[in-house]
Amino acid sequence: MSSKDKDGHVGHLVLKASTIARAHTILAYAAFASALALGLLLHYKKIVKNGVAGYPEEWFPSVSATIGDWYPERNVFQILIALTSGPRLALVSLLYYLQRSQETSLPGIVFTSGIVRTLSCGGWVYITSSDDHDIHDVFMITYIVLNLPWMIGGIYATSHKCTSVRKKRSIIASGFFLSIVPLVYFFIQHKVYRVPGAYTHYSFFEWGLIFLDVLYDACAEEEFRLNDLHVAIGTSKALNGSVAPTQVKYIHIGSSPPRQSRSESPKLKSTTAPAQNWSLTLTNLLSSYRPYISFTSDIYLSYIFWSIFTSLIPTLFYFSVWELAIAGSELALFSTLSPIWLSIPPMLSWVRTRGGQTTMQLLSFAGVAAYTLQSPLHRLFLVAFATSAAMIPQVVNWIDDPSYQSIVTALGLMLSSLSKHINHSNNPIWPFIDERSGGHNKEGLVLGLLALCEFFTRPDERARTPLPDEDKDGPTDSEPATHWLVGALPLGSFIFILHSLLSDPSTLIAWSWTGYEDRRPRGPLPHLHGSLTHLCQSIGLLLVIYALRSSKTHLLASPLWFAFGCASTYAMYTFRNWPGYFGGLALAVFTMGSFPTILHNASSTRAIVKTTFTAMLVYCLLALASVWTVAYAFVPGGVYLRERTDLVLVAQMACLALAFNWPALGPRLTSANTISSTVVSCARNTVTLFFILGVLASLYRFPTAPIQPFRPGQRMLRAGIWTIHFGIDNEGRDSQRRVMNLIRDMELDVVGLLETDLHRIVYGNRDLTRVIIEEMGYYVDLGPGPNSHTWGAVLLSKFPIINSTHHLLPSPHGELAPAIEAVLDVYGTAVTVVVSHNGQEEDPLDRELQSKELARIMSEAYPRPVIFLGYVVTRPHALRPNPYQILIEDGNVHDVDQDDDDRWCEYILYRGLYRTSYARISRSSVTDTELQVAQFVLPRHGRGVTNETEAARYLRSRKEELPPEHWFPMAYYGNQRWGGVNGHFYHVFNTPLYYALPDDAEI
Template identity: 80%
Template sequence: MSPKEKDYPHTEQFILKASTIARAHTILAYTAFTSALALGLLLHYEKIVKNAIAGYPEEWFPSVSATIGDWYPERNVFQIFIALTSGPRIALVSLLYYLQRSQNSSLPTIVFVSGIIRTLSCGGWVYITSTDDHNVHDIFMIMYIVLNLPWMVGGIYSTSQKCPTVRRKRSIIASLFFLFIVPLVYFFIQHKVHRIPGAYTHYSFFEWGLIFCDVLYDACAEEEFRLNDLRVAIRDLKSVNGNAAPTKVKYIHIGGSPSRQERSKSPKIQIPLTQNWKVFFTNTIYLYRPYVSFTSDLYLSYIFWSVFTSLIPTLFYFSVWELAIAGSELALFSTLSPIWLSIPLVLNWARTRGGQSAMHLLSFIGVAAYILKSPLHRLFLVAFATSAAMIPRVVTWHDDPAYQSIMTGLGLLLSSLSKHVNHSNNPVWPFVNEGSGGHNKEGLILALLALCEFFTRPTGGRQPPDSEVDSDESVPTTPWLLGALPLGSFIFILHSLLADPSTLIAWSWTGYEDGRPRGPLPHVHGSLTLLCQSIGLFIALQAMKGMKVHFLANPLWFAFGSASSYAMYTYKNWPGYFGGLGLAIFMMGSIPPILYNVSSTGAVFRTSFAAMLVYCLLALANVWTVAYAFVPGGVYLRERTDLVVIAQMCCLAPAFKWPALRHRLSTTALSSTVSSCTRTTLALISVLGVLATLYRLPATPTQPFRPGHRMLRAGIWTIHFGIDNEGRDSQRRVMNLIKDMELDVVGLLETDLHRTVYGNRDLTRVIIEDMGYNVDIGPGPNSHTWGAVLLSKFPIINSTHHLLPSPHGELAPAIEAVLDVYGTAVTVVVSHNGQEEDPLDRELQSRELARIMSAAYPRPIVFLGYVVTRPHAPRPNPYQILVEDGKVHDVDQEDYDRWCEYILYRGLYRTSYARVSRSTVTDTELQVAQFVLPKHGRGVTNETEIARYLRSRKEGLPSEHWFPLAYYGNQRWGGVNGHLSISKPLYYAIPDNAEI
């Protein structure tokens, strides 16, 4: 008899086995889903299997959302049973916490909190269906899936050692749950992006599999409660004479095995009630401070990568405007700030808490620089901030390689994830602001909080101890040059290839075939890069945890990385991307041996300064492979990315254990807290990357702006690498004008931003994710062009990338695509010719473009290109070659104000044409033309000049042919968004005998 039972011997009590509560939860949960499925199949079968792509018989099994949320009475029956399930579920979560709680670990508390929030989020997606509010439903669903990670993984580790079968069952079920997510995402993409009939049925099987595993995982609590003989007793405490007990009316006792506190042999310390809150506060800080410190260090690493990757795009703004060496390139050498560590006094100060805090604070200036309007002023601040950020980073790389291996990798992953979520823009970059997807203020506030935590951290935390050494030298085990070469190459590879999850995809992309992409799509498959980076860092974590870093320094590991690098460079489409994924795993897994190698040199200044010099040389060489026409000596690196790839791998080689080098790696272990936090962070980054992809996919099928009229409105725009005239990101400004002009087909030029000089960005992301275009991003960074993009509201049947002849000047890209426009195959060509200084290049390029267009005859065609020629210029100038040899017509041969952008066409009826002023978005205007397709199976009946130039007022055409009135610059509307306006709107009548 318990002490309480002795105190109240005449109490009435009700005892309930905890396993009964768990069983009730399982029965109610399964009943809710199975009853809804049975009713749906019986009453509304064809309705619940139908979706936006197909219906029965292509789709023959319903999804969970369609089953539980669309029809009466299954929706209502399901919601009633789920409401009944909520009570047992909250009780189950609470009882598990009581059973698993411990003074030595906060993991059961984390599991308990995630379980409660998970239960509430379940109510969110159950009672707010996708029919009610698609976004809110998805947010709660994503929250539920994310919370399953700490709930399941934490629950496995919190399971009592006396219940090995329960732990094993939970491990199997949780593994199945997360394994099902992979095919679930695959079939969802097949359904949503590729619009394949029947794919949603396969998706539904795995969705139901997740539901089954989710409930089955919670059902394991029944066995755990039974093995621990856990019971709930409710007693009515009354005295013999019927008077109520003086202190309580009811007493709730949870019986079973004694708590961990009761099992402890240490005597209990009685603490006065007035001091309880102080003890609680102190214990809370003591328990949670390591996790807070880990989070602070992670965010400071994120800020480092954000400032570091913003430097080159900020300085290269001036180089692009000058198309030559502008002097701003010298700012790159701010990364050589470790030269100050050659002064012993500076080195000692940089190793102190105060010195590192000061440097971190100065690095925040790079984030705050977004406030300044002048690009030059921003460059000064970003260069200074980068210089400050490098000093504490290289010092900690040398002094604490184990922990910094984790922080460096996680910081890069967090930066990459933030870009993936934010349309490929880092939200704290200085050249973004609130109008272009920036969250600079919030980023600064979080940085200051992280710095406060770092500065006030108790001694013995993650901060390395203050050094009393007054010299750069200690006892070395590795020559400093052999530590510098791998470190410099390592930073360069992370920056150039892994700073954005879609860069590796751009390297392998080649276009479409038979209506489907030949390889991965950046906005769809980029999360795979994050997943593989996480796997690589997890491998590194496990190696450090087992003190087996030397395995990652094995030459065989380097051979794997070299083979992956070769495959990435040599192959295209999925094989090339798989090579890139292998390189991502290799690079993240190689962080520990590289930093241990740096630490064992015993020379902070020499190693770090030489490493950053190697980084600068590789970065410049990488730019020179494309910008060879604008730099002295560029001819020697023209289109030689292969040399850069070979050089970066050769520089990495000394970090590995070759017999001739004989260097030794001294390793240190990571704490269990760091290991646990790292695993959790890697899992969250991987899951959030996938969920962000799913959330960003367009909710509705892609369709033209004016469906049903057989109209196509096309535009061509050179957008100057996504940087506006004020040096800020222009993605959203470009998108807004495209949206206002209602362009069905868009050719964008100067768009290859997957380079360090442009921030490894994807200019198409915000447009295709917010507006639902199909996209061909054109030749990638390893094709050595300035880039071309095709956006289409119509399906892309086939596309081919061309590298136009360029014997003297810059390499010119072109995209040849066949679109399905209302059932008619229409060829669209997007191209960017070479510069005016190279007449032979332009002539040869024009002949190739004319050949491509004439080869497509008599198929309708729209040419959208940057040509560099005057209208009607005779041969060998491009104009006459393109029009005559390509068998096409100028959009308006009487418009003599053009210079480089042209729209040409064939086999269509043109109804309107205009040039839209550039404002400050870029340095060139947007040209727009609208066409009407002939009747299906028919062609243009009259292509004479008279028929093509039947001019009309806009009032003579239906209103769907008009351009937005707000953009008419000469009328009272006066333009919009910084005086963007239509400078020359022209309209054309359709011939009377036209068949449309």
Template identity: 80%
Template sequence: MSSKSKGDALPPNIILKASTLARVHTVLAYTAFITALSIGLCLHYKKIVKNGVAGYPQEWFPSVSATIGDWYPERNVFQILIALTSGPRFALVSLLYYLQKSQTSSLPTIVFISGIIRTLTCGGWVYITSSDDHDVHDIFMISYIVLNIPWMIGGVYSTSKKCPRVRRKRSFIATAFFSCIVPLVYFFIQHKVHRIPGAYTNYSFFEWGLIFLDVLYDACAEEEFRLNDLHVTIGSPSALSGSNGPMKVKYIHISNSPPRKERFPSPKNSAPSSSRDARTTLANVFRCYRPYLSFTSDLYLSYIFWSIFTSLIPTLFYFSVWELAIAGSELALFSTLSPIWLSIPLLLAWARTRGGQTTFHLLSFAGVAAYMLEKPLHRLLVVAPATSAAMIPRVITWMDDPSYQSIMTGLGLMLASLSKHANHSNNPVWPFLDERSGGYNKEGLALALVALLEFYIRPSEESSSEKYEDSSATPATHWLNGALPLGSLIFTLHSLLTDPSTLIAWSWTGYENGRPRGPLPHLHGSLTLLCQSIGMLIALQAVKSSKIHLLASPNWFAFGCTSAYTMYSYRNWVGYLGGLGFAVFIMGSLPLILYNASSTRAVFKTTFTAMVIYCLLALADVWTVAYAFVPGGVYLRERIDLVLMAEMACLSLAFNWPALKSRSSNPSSISASTSSCTRTILALISVLGVLATLYRLPTSPTTPFRPGHRVMRAGIWTIHFGIDNEGRDSQRRVMNLIKDMELDVVGLLETDLHRTVYGNRDLTRVIIEDMGYNVDLGPGPNSHTWGAVLLSKFPIINSTHHLLPSPHGELAPAIEAVLDVFGTAVTVVVSHNGQEEDPLDRELQSTELARIMSAAYPRPVVFLGYVVTKPHANRPNPYQILVEDGNVHDVDRDDYDRWCEYILYRGLYRTSYARLSRSTVTDTELQLAQFLLPKHGVGVTNDTQPARYLRSHKESLPPSHWFPMEYYGNQREGGVNGHFYHVFNTPLYYAIPENAEL
């Protein structure tokens, strides 16, 4: 052979077993973690087990992040080894895609994409540690966990049928992985929120368990590659043309030589042929992805429907709150009766067309765009017709395609609920939100237009209604039997399940021995989403197997009734568990009730009557608490039980009872892609709900603003149901003022927003999640009050909720809480008394409040309340009863310019008192006072009036006692965001008696 020939010879091919690459990945990954753990335990044991709560010996095992990210050399050794893992990891993901890809399913492609992104996010949380940037580290870590959902679940379903053992292994490992997340979250909350020593060690075991299972799942690829005899060759294609090697082996060829040029030019018609092949391939790919794209569009349109639908009543009720009476705006509720127009045959026929539904959807988007209007009346005039437009295509699809739409309706509701849970209990596309109040209206509207475009250009198919009518052979259900359950279902979903924390508010009763008696809304709301997912899985299975009739069993209805009774009758965890059972029942019954309504074959009568039932139930629900301001309210006063019974009675008509004729037929089933997408979305919503909770948890422990000075600032503010004068959500404006005033204890009134009229919101979410307060929500929505809230920077030892005597007027709530204030137990009372129209109520309520404060003696007391009385008013007015019988002092008896808000105290040194103008946040000012605790175990040494009224300039007190200087000013100039010290134009300061023991 000549030298030239030798120079042209190609190097020999390198053939690798794919299973070897997978094993290399497993070994390197485990080595990286085990090495870092071993080095850390040997060199920095006590340092890596220590955390912000405790150290050794309470904490004795390190977390993953502390092991791999905090100390040299384990951090550097780990990062080097994990970098070596990246090559085999990318190869593993690519080889799996090559092995599993299919022309009939796009699932392997989704798994491949998620695997690539998952690998990149792994690099994010590995190389950006929590000590480098806590937020970025958490974002990458959360993204990695979320991407494990499509990677693991999709990987199980994509596993070759030739490898049943591999599929079983992957299923088992994935189940164990996701199961570990539950105790992981539990112990994290125990550590982060309750600050229990040793909880982080338990958390660490599950965190290491996730790492072990994560690598073990990827290790299953080794067996799959081996069973499929998959090899990788690096070299020239010519070496494979012979028959020396075993031809049954599958090869992936990676050429190290340039492609050979064609000796002769291609025929002229080859280019067009290639172009046609490319277009055909592109069309096939797009056709494979189209069902998933259409599913996503339908889901988002359902989300937009629920967003517009739930925004109507809060938008109209703004006017009722200001009038405290029927204001006329309530008529906008009847915009939901737009199905009446379907009585016109031509309109019904047009509304069933693609163009008609697109038009109605487009008109409904005005309800999202209404955020741009400044005046509340203008927004209402847009939102009401937008709701009418949204109702028409929705009820038509309910009637024409109950199988698919029952799934889509439930998922859209859950997506709206999740968006509120992640956005401080506010739907980000509500029209009464904007960028200043946490809205993402522009983004939401843009996505809605994209979803609508996809809906409009979607390829035409045989309509679901035709399929359904062809398969239906049973006599039609009477339209009234279909309408009543449908109307009750819509109201039940709206009133209880449009926010994850509403069911918790029904069960919440406060604290005992320093711990909450039941679930906390901002911590455990994701459990509601999880149980809704379970209900939707039940519904999905019934629809997929065409066995919806099984949901019509009286036993299933009995389960729903039992859950509803438990939710209403019990409190704390038992009551909440009843609510969770009810959530499972309602979500699981969606296809049954929609199919029951659609089988009437009377679109107009059924849907219009259903919305009438919805309106009646919505009004009755409001009447139970607003009985003092509405005609005939006395008959529904505090009778939420009657409303709940009416809901269940209406729902019962959808079930098969022995005395009634059984309905056993079912509508057509749903496609496999819809079933797959539904499971994926439910998994995502469940996991994202938990991750949103963890992301919103305060990153630092709850501490007072001045921890070393024994100073406590307290305030009382009536915040008008979280709607400001402009008709927008006021949570952030309230929080900003509380933050600037550095209030340690805050009483907020008119805060029970877990009702349809207020959007099922939690007014405390922004404050407690961004500022780290302990929170006690007053009596819940099933207690029929306007609500009270206690926010405390100090631990809440015990709290009791009171319903004050109210024989004639509105029911008055009160919270009695014992706080651990720098080691001293202090009783704080927050209350909202009745209106001046009911003098007997106010007298009885004041007497009860005085008894509560008197019974707390000799413990220090701070009263923060809405009283409705003139200062120094004699009995039977509240002032004299509260001060004398309660054995407390007025914060400043010389302030005669008060009417509703009062601060009273005992057993503390009051050092300052101020009144802040409300700006446009609400209709009531913020009153605040500052107290100094006497020496522990001593008490106030001089409690005489002269000692309490030693006036002082702020300069005579330490700067820690001063209120912010920025708030000096007036209505025209000065102050901050329209807030300024008014009445006295300055805070009032008081000297501390000379003989005070501090």
């Protein structure tokens, strides 16, 4: 629609906004449809072919191959998609115009994500996979991830009067995100497992995402039409003369400022008004954003609390590990009982002040700064002091402001878990992490000080700034007071559950993991699926936000909600693989959703000292009990908790039950003080941001190329065994990167690592494999999980794992011994690898029975080649009932070098392979055990070893007589005084041992 002035010129043009949205839909669909049609017509077999297979195994093209590889479809697509950009940017802007609000920043976030999403679309469209595969993937992943705030935020921002639009967007967005699951699955089958035909299935879901993506944006047409939105282009003079109905909403686009009528107030038509009349000063601007800054500071201070709190037990347990007994350092655990100091009335009053809170939190920062200390004992003293200081203001906040703290404490825990997920399962500000092991302690401390300065300088009289519309009343006095013990037991149990199960996203995965079958993992992988834990934590927290905002917290305190938590716990403990992990995910929803119930129940006791002190005592007892279940052989009374994780789970749920509204006990928690719309908006946006970051971290770690051995084509394999002492080195610091560096330099294709089950609070809920598999590329199999009560085993392999089985070896008296039996595809030959950790010297019967079971496993694998990598407490050539003779004779295997009589714990055994070298590398200060490595050559495919006599196996050689690819690194020659690398060097023989192949060997 247009109008003309008196001279006949067009004054302005009025467009229906719905027309712009329709133009976007038509152009977008036309771009993709034309490219697909031209590609199928002109280059069908070329665009369906990929790096794994071609036609007929692959018979439908991917989006990238269709739009980016061939002329003319690539050029037609790029022209049409360029024409789409104008309507797309207009669509995003018009939606913001309709949805913007003074009450929430959500429309602004949606607008920002929409703009960046559009720009990233240009990135993957005009930089194709054939131009730069990595850059193309980065833009594509960014585009997909930004659909989270764009779609989810767009649904919430849609006007309530447009219910049909909101419903359509919800359905389309659900279909979009659900399609990502099979998309990722088939991509893994194609990229990692190289399954022919998988990429065709992947392509269907990829095209489905394109269809749903455009369809979601097409919903804007109906929203614009329902709001009768128009866009007027032209001068304001022409616009003012328009005869358009006054009730129609217009957006004016033009260069002339609107004229003022004489009836307008002088203030509005004045052109000389001071700047402060139409713009905010810097101070006012900061004041308007102060609530959001304060909320961010509170989350970061909560993150520091969780970082210090979760670092205490790993710091003290360093001493227990070295002593393998009660070392006295365990007393530091009771620094968490510091709320007892609140029994002094002046202390409690002071902690409730701004200065008291700031002082105690500043003292707790010593736990972050403790990384500068070199002595493990000094670090323990400082971390214990910091934990004691951190607990005091934290419990006061829980009791004084349970609604707000339900949000902030939960987000702080999620941020701690997220930081671990991003940083290879290590919290970057832990005191036993430093710059050498991936720490960012300095940066974390600086941010903490800035957050604390903001906290101290807030303009509010209370210890935190009230956000707009916030209810300033505390818990109502009309509610009956809860007995302090009823408030304490659930709180202590709740803190223990958060720490033991949700402080790292991969802990729940470790509980359910059982290995591989038919070349595929039976369950989720920690580095790829950990963000699912964050998703379920987010869902639980969103339930909390909804309940607090709508005064429906009683729903999260019902017995039915508790029954859901019990059922989830049972499923997590009983089942394995995906069913067990789903149980753990449900438990994550329940636990996060129970935050207000637990904190309000504790705050209603009105006995802050008794409640918080007893709660932390319950936490300590549950923490010790969880350790006793696996450390029973080294602690007094451990026999009563041996392998009884079920008792710990029952105890924690029984304590938790007291917080819920059981009819027999009468109503207690009927409602809670609500939170403001600003807190709701901030919390919801923060939850979304954390989840997006978790997904981005998982996608960043996603393997982009097939895993390859170090020397492909040589039919050569290097294997090693190393007991790495729970990933804590002699200095009490994380040793993941030091372990990785030696494995990389030795170019080990297969590695067995022992004492690796770190998904317990005593080890920080860590994963020792994360750095290695994410930076070097390995298939990984973690031995029996925390609920199997072993010290853990890990198999890392550069070769695909066909099948794997986890064993708990017979252990009637001593500690449980884990073993992994895996069949690897080594250059097309199936090879069995066994990784095991046998019992202690004090239990000869256990060692005998365990050795017989290992021998049975290796014997039954015959005639398949076997490599044994294990910790076996025995002397070389020791006769029965010692393990050595049992393993060699009953297992039908050979010792890697029977003349090496200086061994005690670690052994490499083999069968059906040619051993060409063997070396022992000193541990430096990484652990208490050396690294042993051996190199093998596979016989020609379909053939076996032609001569396994002792003479043929011990044709000793000098390295110069072998091809260079058989040599181990020259840099590791040396001793403790000189040479070597990072303290590692060839020892015992001072050189690797080399062996020549028999003349009749077929390789």
